[in-house]
Amino acid sequence: MKKLLVIFLSMLLIVSATACSKESSGDSKDKKNGKDVITIWTYPHYRENAEINQKSYEQHLQELIAEVEKENKDIKVEYEILSWEEGDKKFDIALNSGNPPDIFFSTMKPKYIKTGLAVPLDDYIDAEDRKDLEQFAIDNFSIDGKLWAISQWISIHTWGGNKALLEAAGADVAKIQKDGWTWQEFYEISEKISKMTTKDGKKIYGFATQGKNEETFTHLMRNNGVPKSVTEDGEFKWDGEEAVETLSFVKKMMDNGVMPKETAGLDEQKVIDMFTAGETGIFGRTGPYQVRFNDNRNKEIDAGKIEGEKIDFALLPFPHNEGVKEVATGGGGGMWLFKQKKYKGDKHTENAAKVLKHITGTKSSITAATLFIPPARKSGQEMYKDLLQLNTDNGQFIKRTLDYVVPGAKLDPELAQKQDQILNDGIRPKFQGFLAGELSPEETVEQWTQVAESVLK
Amino acid sequence: MELKSVTDPQYQILLDEKKDFRRKTYKKIGLTIIYIFLVLWAVFTFVPLLWMLSSSFKDSSAITAVPPELLPKKPTLDAYKRIFEVGGMARWFLNSTIVASISTIINVFFASLAGYAFSKLKFPGRNTIFWVLLSSMMIPGQVTLIPLYILVVNTLQLENTYFGLIVPGMVSVGSIFLMKQFMSSLPSSLIDAGRIDACSEFGIFRKIILPMAKPGLAVLGIFTFVGHWNNFFWPFLITNTNSMRTLQVGLTSFRFENLQDYGAMMAGAVCSAVPMIIVFLALQKYFLRGITIGAVKG
Numbered sequence: 037m038k039k040l041l042v043i044f045l046s047m048l049l050i051v052s053a054t055a056c057s058k059e060s061s062g063d064s065k066d067k068k069n070g071k072d073v074i075t076i077w078t079y080p081h082y083r084e085n086a087e088i089n090q091k092s093y094e095q096h097l098q099e100l101i102a103e104v105e106k107e108n109k110d111i112k113v114e115y116e117i118l119s120w121e122e123g124d125k126k127f128d129i130a131l132n133s134g135n136p137p138d139i140f141f142s143t144m145k146p147k148y149i150k151t152g153l154a155v156p157l158d159d160y161i162d163a164e165d166r167k168d169l170e171q172f173a174i175d176n177f178s179i180d181g182k183l184w185a186i187s188q189w190i191s192i193h194t195w196g197g198n199k200a201l202l203e204a205a206g207a208d209v210a211k212i213q214k215d216g217w218t219w220q221e222f223y224e225i226s227e228k229i230s231k232m233t234t235k236d237g238k239k240i241y242g243f244a245t246q247g248k249n250e251e252t253f254t255h256l257m258r259n260n261g262v263p264k265s266v267t268e269d270g271e272f273k274w275d276g277e278e279a280v281e282t283l284s285f286v287k288k289m290m291d292n293g294v295m296p297k298e299t300a301g302l303d304e305q306k307v308i309d310m311f312t313a314g315e316t317g318i319f320g321r322t323g324p325y326q327v328r329f330n331d332n333r334n335k336e337i338d339a340g341k342i343e344g345e346k347i348d349f350a351l352l353p354f355p356h357n358e359g360v361k362e363v364a365t366g367g368g369g370g371m372w373l374f375k376q377k378k379y380k381g382d383k384h385t386e387n388a389a390k391v392l393k394h395i396t397g398t399k400s401s402i403t404a405a406t407l408f409i410p411p412a413r414k415s416g417q418e419m420y421k422d423l424l425q426l427n428t429d430n431g432q433f434i435k436r437t438l439d440y441v442v443p444g445a446k447l448d449p450e451l452a453q454k455q456d457q458i459l460n461d462g463i464r465p466k467f468q469g470f471l472a473g474e475l476s477p478e479e480t481v482e483q484w485t486q487v488a489e490s491v492l493k
Numbered sequence: 494m495e496l497k498s499v500t501d502p503q504y505q506i507l508l509d510e511k512k513d514f515r516r517k518t519y520k521k522i523g524l525t526i527i528y529i530f531l532v533l534w535a536v537f538t539f540v541p542l543l544w545m546l547s548s549s550f551k552d553s554s555a556i557t558a559v560p561p562e563l564l565p566k567k568p569t570l571d572a573y574k575r576i577f578e579v580g581g582m583a584r585w586f587l588n589s590t591i592v593a594s595i596s597t598i599i600n601v602f603f604a605s606l607a608g609y610a611f612s613k614l615k616f617p618g619r620n621t622i623f624w625v626l627l628s629s630m631m632i633p634g635q636v637t638l639i640p641l642y643i644l645v646v647n648t649l650q651l652e653n654t655y656f657g658l659i660v661p662g663m664v665s666v667g668s669i670f671l672m673k674q675f676m677s678s679l680p681s682s683l684i685d686a687g688r689i690d691a692c693s694e695f696g697i698f699r700k701i702i703l704p705m706a707k708p709g710l711a712v713l714g715i716f717t718f719v720g721h722w723n724n725f726f727w728p729f730l731i732t733n734t735n736s737m738r739t740l741q742v743g744l745t746s747f748r749f750e751n752l753q754d755y756g757a758m759m760a761g762a763v764c765s766a767v768p769m770i771i772v773f774l775a776l777q778k779y780f781l782r783g784i785t786i787g788a789v790k791g
Contacts, residue, residue, distance in 0.1 A: 083577065092579075095748075115734040119745030126730050133643045297788075325751045333554075342554040407750060478513040 072384055074391045075137040075348035076101075077127060078371075080117050081404055088332075093117075096402055098393065103347035104394040111387050134377030138388035139395070142185070143369050144177055147449035149184060155373040156182040157215035168398075173412035175369055176443045185370035186396040189404035192366040192437050193255065193321045199348040200399060201240065201317035205229045209350045213349060213433035219259075219285055222318075222355035223294070229317035230294045243308045247299040249470040250459075250467045254314040256375060258284045258363045259356035265463070266455045274463070281357070283477035290471075300471035314345055324351060327411035327430050328408040352429045355438065366441035368412065371396050387490055412432050419474040454491050462487025542766075549573065549760040556755045572756035576747075580757065581735050582764060585743035589765075591738055592658045592728070593721040600717045601710055603664045607671025609698050613684055623673070626666050632790045642730060657731045658739070662721060668713055675709035676702065711779040719769060 045466065074095075084092035094117055101113045103368035116137070118126060130136045131151055148154045161183070205228035212221075226242025234240055245252040254265070260278045267273060291296040296302065302310075311319045312333065330349035336342045342377050356362040371392050375385055395399075401416020405423040417424065425431045447455055462484035468479040543563070549557050550568040565786040576582040591700040610616075611623050641661055651657030679702065701709070735743070744761040747754040 048739050080746055080748070081749070082752065083749050083754060114733075117735075117746065119729065119742070120743055120748050120750070122729055124727075128647075129639055129642050132639050133647060135647055148517075159686060242669060304559075323751075329751075341552070 037356040043453065066475070069112075072110055072111070072435060074111060074113050074139065074384075074388045076113060076115040076139040076371075076395070077118055077123070078115065078139075079120055079123055079369075081403055085295060090406060090407070091136075093403060093406075095287045096406070100395045100397075101391075103399075104391050107394075108387070108479070111391065113391055114253070119444055121449065131374070136383075138374060139392050140372050140374060141188075141369050142372055144185070144198070146446055147452065148372060149179060149376075152447050153377070154184055155375055155385060155389075156184055157373060157389065157392070158183050160373075160386075161186070162395065162456060163270075165393070168413050168415050170410075170414065170438055172366065172411050172438060172441050172443065173264065173370070176367065185372040187368050187370040188369050188393065188400060189409040189411050189437060190366050190408055190441065191368040191405065192434065192441060193354075193356060194310065194323055194325055194433075195318055195320035195352040196322040196326050197256040197318045197350045197352045198311070198314065200206075200230065200314075201229050201314075201348045204232065205317065210429055211350075212352060213350065213429055214436070216353045217355045218358050219256075220358060223289070226294050226318055228393055230292075230319075231434050234314050238284075238315055239293075240314065241296055241310070241316040242294040243318045244296055244302065244305050244310050246302050246304045247318045247468070247471045248303050250463055251288065253282060253323065253467060255365055256285065256355045258365060258442070259354050259360060261357070261360045262417040263363060263442055265449065266445060266447065266458065266492075268447060269447055270454075270492055271399045272458070272485065272492060273395070275485040275488065279481045280477045283480055287470075287477060294374070297473075300464055300468055310349065312344060314347075318352060320354075324410065325408045325433050327351065327425065333448055340491060349430075351433050353433070364437045364442060365444075366437070367395070367444065368409070370412070395438040403432065410438060456474060457491050458484070458488045462493070511742050522670065532537050536737070545759050545762050545766070548755060549763045551756060553756050555761075572754075572760035573774040575739060575754070575757045576761050577613075578744055580740075580746060580761070582740075582743065582761065584736055585738050585740045586764065588655075588658075589722055589740040590738065590768075591655060592764070593718050595655075596659050596662045596721045597714050597718040599659070599663045600668050601714050601757060604668035604672045604696065604713060605706060605710060607664075608674075608676045609702050611673040613679075613702070614694075623657075623737040628670060630670075632719060645731065652731055653733050655737075658728055659735075661727065663723075665717075668717060671716075672709060672714055674705070676706060678682065679705050708779060715772060715776055715779060718772065722765075722769065728764075 040269060059370070076099065081093040084095065084435065092301055101115065105111060105113060124142070125139055127142070131153060134153070142148070166183075170190060171189065172190055174183060175185060176184040176190075197209070201207055202225060205225045207225045214480055222243075228242070229240055229243040232240045257263075257265075257274065257278065257431070260282050262273050262276075262278050265272065265274045286295070288298060290297055307316070307319050307434065308322075310316045315447035326347060330347055332393065333342070334346045335343075337344055337346050353362065353364065372390055373392050388466055398413055398415040401413055401420055404411035404416065405420035408424065408470075409422065411417050411420065417426065421427070424434075426435060466475060466480045466484045466487075469475040470477065475483065506787050525683065547562075547564055549572050550570070551562065551565040552569050552571060555565060555567070555654060556561055611619060640770070646659050646662060648651045649657075651660065682707070683701050684697055687701050724739070725741040725745075729742045729745075732742065735746075738746075740761070742756055744765065747757040747761065
């Protein structure tokens with residue numbers, strides 16, 4: 037027994053020592069070759085799908101890296117695909133330790149700029165390059181007149197609808213996609229849908245959304261003239277009549293059976309399940325990617341892989357209150373450039389910028405096209421227009437949305453932290469209480485305003 | 494006048510039988526309720542495991558099908574194929590085994606040495622050192638994370654190595670505390686006997702203490718192994734290539750933007766749970782004993 041233990045221990049130590057030396061020798065080899073190592077940290081956006089001949093995100097990234105390494109013999113690119121769960125935390129720790137990767141994929145986060153390690157990209161991109169980017173992509177990543185990341189796509193939030201049910205309720209779907217719709221128009225259509233039943237005799241709701249957080253309320257507030265809950269000046273904006281009016285609108289839908297009364301208990305997956313089961317005519321939030329999911333589902337039904345009714349899916353804009361400007365919500369990640377505390381020199385930063393430019397260039401729009409999200413580059417939209425189905429009604433709607441999508445607030449780190457506190461201590465629990473019928477719209481607004489005032493004072 | 498209770502013996506027997514019957518009935522009802530509760534408890538515990546196992550044999554569309562299929566109608570091994578071919582499951586499994594095994598052995602060794610010293614040896618400042626160690630348990634892990642990262646990655650350059658994965662977890666105060674508590678319950682007279690027989694201090698530890706501490710060592714070993722096997726964040730932080738990932742870290746690579754590969758995640762979870770289930774079944778008596786270590790002293 038003792039001998040066995042000794043043998044086992046020795047084997048493990050040998051394996052670990054061998055593996056250690058193998059990994060370290062990889063580093064020294066690059067140093068010997070004299071290549072400048074550029075590191076990229078990004079996320080797994082999509083997987084390989086052999087059935088539809090779709091490569092994985094990693095494979096697409098590898099192709100771009102191979103091209104840039106071929107063009108620049110002195111550069112070696114190392115990448116890491118992080119996990120969606122904890123990737124941000126890992127990056128935060130690396131950033132706080134002063135040793136971030138050279139390139140990192142992230143949404144707009146002013147706290148990165150505050151560290152002094154983020155490098156603005158203005159010196160590395162020319163006018164033509166800038167012109168190729170959608171205006172929203174530039175606005176979304178600009179602070180103090182400087183561009184901090186290059187967007188890969190513009191992620192648009194929309195609602196989704198069952199075209200057959202919408203048309204049965206008298207809706208002109210193409211017109212809604214083209215011109216938008218008011219709360220009142222939306223209510224009338226969804227109320228009509230809520231009077232319908234499925235083949236099994238189940239009630240169909242006009243609208244369903246998840247009640248785990250306030251996202252849908254945010255979308256409605258933006259379309260009721262309040263684009264931000266907390267402004268860059270530290271002002272809380274969800275304290276007025278608009279907030280009460282928006283909550284009252286949601287309450288009216290729940291009270292009248294247009295929305296499920298048990299919305300507080302619905303999560304995102306449940307809402308999608310309801311939609312695919314034909315139990316709701318409209319649902320939110322979704323995005324252009326749902327078009328691809330729906331197409332695939334319809335194909336699987338045709339192939340007999342799954343059971344269910346095929347759905348003619350339509351992307352829908354968020355309705356806006358009468359007399360208020362329609363606002364689309366969007367965002368999207370981009371590639372940031374960083375330097376390290378132990379500065380590696382201008383040449384290294386230049387090389388990193390070169391890599392960043394290549395992996396966010398026109399060809400990189402394949403990532404957005406695969407995800408069925410509009411690429412941030414106009415040239416990318418043109419290159420992959422077929423894949424993006426830009427000539428369909430849904431595609432035209434996506435293109436239209438790009439013109440009126442408004443970025444969220446860019447709060448400094450301290451204010452962003454306060455906003456999170458308001459959200460977690462005030463808005464989210466009170467909104468849950470409202471959905472559960474425990475608080476009236478007025479009480480909800482009053483109570484979260486109290487929390488906001490105590491946090492922001 | 495004194496009243497005497499006159500009871501017919503037959504009536505008394507009937508009364509006793511009735512009481513007995515009533516007692517038995519209550520006992521039966523009580524047991525039935527307990528069994529129903531336990532069966533429900535077992536079902537609630539077992540269903541997620543069954544769901545995990547069953548989902549690992551379904552294709553992606555069947556996993557999210559409505560109504561849900563408890564057992565797959567068309568079982569497939571695609572998810573298992575994916576985790577081994579696309580993911581690199583074999584390598585992650587090996588990495589987890591190496592890291593969890595070595596960490597456990599080293600942890601048990603150091604913790605038992607420290608536990609012996611704190612419980613049986615008398616030296617100046619023994620209690621102070623022990624309390625200082627214990628107080629370090631009050632410091633949240635998040636506070637020490639960045640300094641530890643700087644030390645391991647920036648200073649020692651152990652990023653993406655087995656040493657980087659193992660070294661920070663070689664000793665834990667919790668393990669020392671557990672061993673100290675356990676060893677305090679061992680009789681000191683045997684140690685004195687060893688000393689009279691001129692046994693060295695390490696000899697006493699090896700020949701007298703360790704054999705007696707086997708149950709405690711086993712419990713610590715199990716807890717440490719399970720802890721390291723399931724550890725996610727540190728391996729995630731310290732590794733940056735697929736070949737160095739552990740199982741728990743590797744499994745997260747099946748989550749994509751707007752889509753999760755539930756089949757692969759479930760298949761991975763099954764593979765990850767199997768060693769734990771085996772360890773538990775083989776050593777469950779130690780698990781139970783482990784719960785009482787430190788709770789009763791004497």
